[in-house]
Amino acid sequence: MEMNRNIVLVGLMGSGKSTVGQALSAKLGWTYVDTDSEIVRSQGMSISDMFAKLGEEAFRKAESEIIGNVLKRSEQVVSTGGGAVLLELNRLAMKENGFVVALFASVETIIERVKGDQSRPLLQGHLEERVKHIAKSREHAYDFADLKVDTDGLPVDRIVEIICSRIGNA
Template sequence: MLNGGNVVLIGPMGTGKSTVGKALAEKLGWTFVDTDAVIEEKAGTTIGAIFAEQGEPAFRKMESETIASVLQGETRIVSTGGGAVLAEQNRKAMKTSGFVIALRATEETIIMRVGNDENRPLLQGNAAERVRRILEERKHAYDFADFTIDTTDKPVEVIVDLIVSRLPRGEA
């Protein structure tokens, strides 16, 4: 079995973690879990509202609790928020409970995908500038992944097939 029997998708916002995660879960017959969606459901509000009303530290605490809880299951495809990797406890939980795959894309692709998304609290203001800054600040944050896929010009089906081909034998 995989470490803990899960696949964990990490990477900056706009790299396709949710889209790829849903397609991968469908292909493998596993459960898809988006940690941001779990947080919103538990909190009864949006991530943007959590940031605005309680601040980023409160959100990051909820995020760590959610990741720890979700990764206790097995045969799950877990899509994490882009900043989830900033906490060491989250990185450890991911590595011990799953096969970690980093998704990346070019700066231009990410800006195109998320630049107009008003529900992303870290993009308030000049989205292109914020994306550039976040990518620079986190450029090595995803290096602990078992492998990395650039999603820039790849169809979802191709990305899913690449992931399946890289999973340890007997897992898919």
């Protein structure tokens, strides 16, 4: 049984976690938390600066701490970063304290959504190659989710409706 009532959004970069999370929290009247924003606030630097100055490992450590702390609370919509699912500790915290929703989008859609945005250090360089590589390496990373939503061609409010119709007593 879940310890706390939360909805946790997972998925690749550009799948829409931050955008859908905000809209969903407004609809439910629940608190919105974006773990990336919490990391930026607690570290006092952007995610790109954190990767450049402290490295990805330090970012992952901060991410795990934030996930653990945030999920002690209830009635929140929590948008995670795309790589938050890589650690089992994080996956367990998500499953134990919330209903986990994975958002999916095709490589083409992701590229369309994130191109021109310089804020994701793991997508710098050849965008198509980077997205394809990360999509392949994380092919099964979101399998643990309670609900999976393919967002290709769907507007944000429709995705929110789909999630709301499926959460039941989450």
